[in-house]
Amino acid sequence: MFFIIVLFSFLYMGAAYVLKRRKQLRQWPLHRCIFWILGVSCAIFAVDGPLAEQAHTDFNCHMTAHLLLGMLAPLLIALSVPMTLLLRTVKISFARRLTQVMKIKIVHLFFHPVVAAILNIGGLWLLYTTNLYSVMHTNMVWYVVIHMHIFIAGYLFTVSMIYMDPVSCRYPFAYRAIVLVLASAGHGILSKYIYANPPAGVVAAQAKTGGMLMYYGGDAIELIMIFIFCLQWFRATRPKAFASVRRETSL
Structure with missing residues (x-):
């Protein structure tokens, strides 16, 4: 487990170091590296180690792992903006091809707020209201598939609500706010x-x-996401007022 955390952290930090070596680009912020390390750590601790072992017999441990894997880890990783780092690190030709892939309709569909919310919340309803929960703990294949779905669906939902990385289509704040409220209620x-x-x-x-x-x-985790969402909305709708306030506070 520790090796995996170190490996993923090393890959991210290595990409950040590449940017630092390119003097024409701004140095990668340290706080994004911290978000990445914390996010990867939350995801790994949820599926490997003492917590994951106890989650097979203790529902409280399982729910703690669910919060780490499906909510906190996706949020922290989203705040580390990994796609932005990747696009800035790789060659321009590869970055352009990757951007084109993101614009493919089927790929773009998964980042739609409604689709992401259904995959995230709908998947949880399916897990806890059917026999999938008991099957998950007796079948390794289902265990892996369900945990992968929890993380991926949680990440898709997070990045479809708060735009940290570049996106091919930005949905209105009001539209995303409605989806966020309904998903939170679900x-x-x-x-x-x-x-x-x-x-x-x-x-x-x-x-x-x-x-x-x-x-x-x-x-608690949703409140953090809502705060970031509202801050982005405020900056987008009142950029001049926000800029003037920021200049005054910096004096």
């Missing part, structure tokens, strides 16, 4: 459903504490 309702209706193989006591952890822990 996540909250699911946590209450789990509280009252334990998934297959989960005892009632753990379902209650796990549901509460999902509800309040999810809200």
Whole structure:
């Protein structure tokens, strides 16, 4: 586990170092490197190590891993803007081809706010209201597939709500705000459903504490996302006023 964290961190830091060597480009911010390391660490800790082992028998540990893998890790990695770093590091010809791939309709569809929300929240409803949860802990293939889906869907949803990396199509803030509110409501309702209706193989006591952890822990992470979203909206709609305030505070 530690080796994987070091490997991914080294790859990201290596790309940042390449930018530093190119004097014509601005140095890559340190805080983005920190976001990357924290995000990768959250994802790895969720699927490997003591927490992942206990998650097979303890629903509270499972829910903690869910929050790390499906919400916190995607948010932190999105804040590290990995696609921007990649596009600045590789050759211009490859960057252009990669940009063209991002514009393909089927690829673009996955970054649509509604589609990303359905994949994210809908996948969780399917996991906890069917026998998939119990199957996941007895079948390694399903275990890997479901955890990959949780992370990828969480990341797609995050980057479809807050635009940190370059995107081929920017949806209006009001449109994304509606989707964000509905998705947040869907996540909250699911946590209450789990509280009252334990998934297959989960005892009632753990379902209650796990549901509460999902509800309040999810809200805490969503509040961070909402703050970033509102800040981006404010900067986009009142750029002159924000710039003047920033100049005054810097004096």
